[in-house]
Amino acid sequence: MDSLDKKILSVLQQDGQISMAALSERIGLSLSACHRRVKLMEADGIIRNYAAQIDRQTVGLEVQVFIEVKLNSQRREDLEAFEKAILSMPEILECHMITGEFDFLIRVCVHSPADYEALYRSSLSAIPAVSQMKTLLSLSTVKEFRGYHLR
Amino acid sequence: MDSLDKKILSVLQQDGQISMAALSERIGLSLSACHRRVKLMEADGIIRNYAAQIDRQTVGLEVQVFIEVKLNSQRREDLEAFEKAILSMPEILECHMITGEFDFLIRVCVHSPADYEALYRSSLSAIPAVSQMKTLLSLSTVKEFRGYHLR
């Protein structure tokens, strides 16, 4: 992982469909050297995959919510039951175990407030391991994720 | 946006480099029809862009933190000063305005705890508009974002 690799990753995070020829030119490397580096980073798992990024609003996912969750206990069975439930809910886009007052932070996208209520009441609150939740409704996005900053 | 478009988007969110031929086969559509739909969704901004997704840990970004931020006021100059500062910090990957006790939720990735302390003390605390912050250190990721669920 030298500075050329980081340059490559920066470009690929912005444009995952750039041709090798164009990429090598932007990096200032020959086509074959550039190709070798990209394939190596793919094989090493540095580049996980390539993905289309879609516009949340245009597909109707108007409501984005962050939820802080506290469990009844840190006992293994509560943790496992919670994580299993989380993994089974497709509206839950991500979930992190965190320090602080709450145990988990999750991100959710749904079509409408009614959908959120349904998820909150029927799915999340129904998990026995959950003792408390706090809803942080996203009002607007100041900064969107556009790839990691590599220095 | 019919169910075929959603199928296409689901596949492209998983594999942004799949060939049109392979995509059309997975969707059950002819190559030209599939190609037409993809190009249309790109033009319409439904597909924003394509991006390589890189592994945070392997590039050394070991520390991921969520930060809740409260401002001194909701006055326009405080909001604008804060948002401008946020946009100028590359370690801040995303920032959402939220409801609740705090005003913003931001996500940060850095190499080390020391880097986080520097960001927290020298950059974030230095924004005059900020009155209070709460750090939620991510201990582990239960579920990673792998694209939106389209139904």
Place this chain on the structure above:
DNA sequence: CTTGAAACTCACATGAC
């Protein structure tokens, strides 16, 4: 690291149904 070449696949545009 470089250049150059060969073999192959895919994109893309087209015309026809």
Place this chain on the structure above:
DNA sequence: GTCATGTGAGTTTCAAG
């Protein structure tokens, strides 16, 4: 919406410097 087709472009690998 489907199928067929041809050309140009991009990928991938290899050899040699």
